[in-house]
Amino acid sequence: RLYFRFLETMDEYFDYSPAPTPPQGRWRIYGIGLPDPVLKKVYHNNAARLFGLKPI
Numbered sequence: 800r801l802y803f804r805f806l807e808t809m810d811e812y813f814d815y816s817p818a819p820t821p822p823q824g825r826w827r828i829y830g831i832g833l834p835d836p837v838l839k840k841v842y843h844n845n846a847a848r849l850f851g852l853k854p855i
Contacts, residue, residue, distance in 0.1 A: 806833050806841060 801817070804810055808830035815821065815828045833841070844854035 805830055807838060808832060 801815065804813065805815070805828060809832040810830040812827045812829065815826070816823075839855060846852075847854045
C-alpha cells in the first residue's frame with residue numbers, strides 16, 4: 800500500500816512506515832505521481848525480469 804501511495808499518487812506529507820517507531824526516523828514523504836508508462840516499467844518489467852519473462 801505504501802509503494803502505491805508513494806509511486807502513484809501526489810499525496811503530501813505521509814508516514815513512510817506503518818511502524819510506531821519507523822526504522823529510519825520520523826520523517827514524512829510525498830508521493831511522486833509517476834505516469835503510466837513509468838509505472839509499467841516499475842511493476843511489470845521488474846517482475847518480468849525476476850521471473851525470466853520478456854518485458855513489455
